[in-house]
Amino acid sequence: MDGVTLDYRLYHDRAVTLRETMLNLFNRKSSTEHFRALDNVTVHIDQGETVGLVGANGAGKSTMLKILAGIYRPTSGTASSVGMIASLLDLGVGFHPDLTGEENLMLNGALLGLGRSDMKVLVPGIAEFAQLTRFMDTPVKYYSNGMFMRLGFSLATAVDPDILLIDEVLAVGDAQFQDKCYRRIWEFRERGKTIIFVSHDMEAVSRLCRRVIWLSEGRVVKDGQPEEVLSGYLESSQRRLSDPTASPREWGSREVWFDTVTIRNVRHAPSRTFRRGERLVVDVLIRSRLPNPVDGVIFGFSLHRSDGESIIATNNLELNQPLLRIDGSSRASIEIDLDIEEPGAYLLGIALTDPTANKDYHWQEYFYPVTLLEERKEPPLRLSGAVWKQE
Amino acid sequence: MASWSSGRLLLLMESLVSKDLKVRYKRSVLGFAWFLLKPLFSMIVYYFAFTRILRFGGAIPHFSLFLLTGLLPWNFFSSSLSASTGSLLDNHRLIRSIYFPRMALPAAEVVANLIHLLLALLVLESVLIIFGHYPGLSIVLAVPALVLFTLMTAGIGMLLSVGNVFYRDVKQFVEVLLLAWFYSSPIIYPLDSIGVDIVGSGGLLTALKFNPVAGFMEIMHSVFYAGTWPPAWCWISLCSWSLLLLLAGVAAFRKAEPVVVKEL
Numbered sequence: 001m002d003g004v005t006l007d008y009r010l011y012h013d014r015a016v017t018l019r020e021t022m023l024n025l026f027n028r029k030s031s032t033e034h035f036r037a038l039d040n041v042t043v044h045i046d047q048g049e050t051v052g053l054v055g056a057n058g059a060g061k062s063t064m065l066k067i068l069a070g071i072y073r074p075t076s077g078t079a080s081s082v083g084m085i086a087s088l089l090d091l092g093v094g095f096h097p098d099l100t101g102e103e104n105l106m107l108n109g110a111l112l113g114l115g116r117s118d119m120k121v122l123v124p125g126i127a128e129f130a131q132l133t134r135f136m137d138t139p140v141k142y143y144s145n146g147m148f149m150r151l152g153f154s155l156a157t158a159v160d161p162d163i164l165l166i167d168e169v170l171a172v173g174d175a176q177f178q179d180k181c182y183r184r185i186w187e188f189r190e191r192g193k194t195i196i197f198v199s200h201d202m203e204a205v206s207r208l209c210r211r212v213i214w215l216s217e218g219r220v221v222k223d224g225q226p227e228e229v230l231s232g233y234l235e236s237s238q239r240r241l242s243d244p245t246a247s248p249r250e251w252g253s254r255e256v257w258f259d260t261v262t263i264r265n266v267r268h269a270p271s272r273t274f275r276r277g278e279r280l281v282v283d284v285l286i287r288s289r290l291p292n293p294v295d296g297v298i299f300g301f302s303l304h305r306s307d308g309e310s311i312i313a314t315n316n317l318e319l320n321q322p323l324l325r326i327d328g329s330s331r332a333s334i335e336i337d338l339d340i341e342e343p344g345a346y347l348l349g350i351a352l353t354d355p356t357a358n359k360d361y362h363w364q365e366y367f368y369p370v371t372l373l374e375e376r377k378e379p380p381l382r383l384s385g386a387v388w389k390q391e
Numbered sequence: 392m393a394s395w396s397s398g399r400l401l402l403l404m405e406s407l408v409s410k411d412l413k414v415r416y417k418r419s420v421l422g423f424a425w426f427l428l429k430p431l432f433s434m435i436v437y438y439f440a441f442t443r444i445l446r447f448g449g450a451i452p453h454f455s456l457f458l459l460t461g462l463l464p465w466n467f468f469s470s471s472l473s474a475s476t477g478s479l480l481d482n483h484r485l486i487r488s489i490y491f492p493r494m495a496l497p498a499a500e501v502v503a504n505l506i507h508l509l510l511a512l513l514v515l516e517s518v519l520i521i522f523g524h525y526p527g528l529s530i531v532l533a534v535p536a537l538v539l540f541t542l543m544t545a546g547i548g549m550l551l552s553v554g555n556v557f558y559r560d561v562k563q564f565v566e567v568l569l570l571a572w573f574y575s576s577p578i579i580y581p582l583d584s585i586g587v588d589i590v591g592s593g594g595l596l597t598a599l600k601f602n603p604v605a606g607f608m609e610i611m612h613s614v615f616y617a618g619t620w621p622p623a624w625c626w627i628s629l630c631s632w633s634l635l636l637l638l639a640g641v642a643a644f645r646k647a648e649p650v651v652v653k654e655l
Binding site for chain 1: 399402403406407409410414417418484485488489490491648649652
């Protein structure tokens with residue numbers, strides 16, 4: 001995609017009738033407003049890349065997929081692609097409720113460029129993958145929503161595309177089928193297919209994609225390694241969280257305060273994404289305005305879920321660690337080791353208090369978004385032993 | 392972007408048409424027979440209205456067969472237009488999630504109706520023979536006439552289908568338009584093709600000949616019912632209107648397509 005811009009006409013009331021148009025014509029005023037869904041976006045995706053698209057609702061992710069799929073023509077700029085595209089933007093769209101599963105498969109193969117003879121060969125496999133072999137002669141209107149989606153997914157991925165566009169459709173069926181879907185997508189990835197994946201499931205994006213593009217208001221904010229882009233995205237999205245309890249809060253007398261705060265990994269690189277087993281380090285520079293040095297300062301930290309639920313809150317006093325003594329300025333750090341049971345986005349908070357003077361110097365709650373992910377290890381498996389026996 | 396070979400396009404058309412045919416007669420007892428029964432019933436109604444009440448059909452021998460030669464193609468025309476008007480709107484989910492040449496949607500409606508028409512015309516021809524209306528050599532002209540008329544229908548269908556996306560009024564308007572169009576076309580009455588003079592030969596006749604459908608209907612009447620060679624004006628009218636409306640339809644569709652996809 002090169003400098004792609006796409007405008008929508010924006011209606012404030014969808015009921016447009018001829019009468020209104022006539023009136024507008026006579027009044028010589030245009031009632032249409034334009035909404036720029038994508039603004040001068042240039043992206044080049046190589047063959048075999050797995051790219052995740054993230055961004056808030058309305059950021060232009062789906063529009064970008066639709067342009068890549070050829071559904072929308074850019075208002076300006078050019079978009080081109082090489083190879084056959086399969087788009088999983090909406091599942092089972094061509095299906096007619098009155099036709100049976102098999103009839104629908106036969107007829108909708110044509111949309112993907114498959115003729116009757118090709119489909120005859122593929123239908124049993126598609127039905128089996130969807131776990132619907134027994135229901136192939138049932139009209140799809142009697143299918144449950146999950147069955148319908150399963151059939152749609154199986155059909156869409158039965159062809160062997162060069163490029164796979166996926167828009168948040170994997171939330172179909174039960175956990176077992178979702179697993180199957182992911183496995184099929186992984187298979188595509190292993191076979192060197194190009195995959196472009198839109199999802200709000202950061203965990204899925206970080207697992208599947210080797211590159212992430214973050215879109216906001218129709219523009220590319222960041223484009224690069226998943227860890228880097230995702231943590232930036234999560235940080236900004238948490239800042240905009242509407243829930244007042246989870247938005248960053250800062251208070252205290254600030255007689256002693258956090259001057260600079262760096263969250264880093266053990267390799268001394270600033271980071272907001274940590275995998276299981278990775279140590280999180282908070283480096284702080286603390287300054288004091290008080291004339292005398294203060295002793296016995298408590299340095300605490302907390303971790304909340306992104307919705308504000310408190311998970312961990314502790315400090316050096318509670319864990320029998322040395323308390324701080326601040327004289328003018330001082331550097332301190334906390335090294336945090338976490339057992340990540342549930343990967344996801346969390347909010348880190350830190351605090352400086354003095355219980356003897358009964359003072360809260362500086363609190364920063366819900367302040368630093370961090371992403372905690374499952375571990376990735378190379379190699380992912382290690383042989384710990386194997387025994388051959390013969391009776 | 393995604394390039395569509397003609398083979399793939401043909402495959403798509405075939406699948407859209409067979410889907411249409413399959414769906415239409417699901418859970419219907421008489422099924423396919425309805426395409427014959429519908430014009431047959433309207434033929435009976437018109438027959439009684441015109442021969443018993445208005446006393447006008449008497450001048451035309453086998454008036455019921457004459458009616459059928461006009462009603463069958465008209466039925467094709469009006470069903471195609473009604474169906475293609477809504478074709479884009481009805482398939483909005485499909486259009487918004489997969490790329491394919493969307494022109495195939497209104498076109499498939501026309502082709503599905505054409506298949507019905509061809510079968511019905513076969514039945515009509517056998518009935519005509521039974522009643523002694525043997526086809527002349529001119530019957531071969533039915534083929535080019537039908538081709539041209541189908542192209543014209545597709546052109547109008549494309550215009551209406553994109554129009555309906557912008558203004559839902561189009562669907563309502565089409566109903567009224569078809570009613571007026573029906574009575575101003577030589578379907579239940581002849582102009583000058585079969586040697587029966589009902590309209591007369593004044594300004595009215597000339598005006599009626601400008602109707603895009605008039606030429607074709609007169610050709611149908613003369614080759615099927617009368618077995619005569621249709622007058623030249625019919626061909627001039629049919630050819631020019633077909634070309635004009637097809638080009639207008641395709642051009643409008645092409646122009647509106649990128650906007651339509653976003654409007655749906």
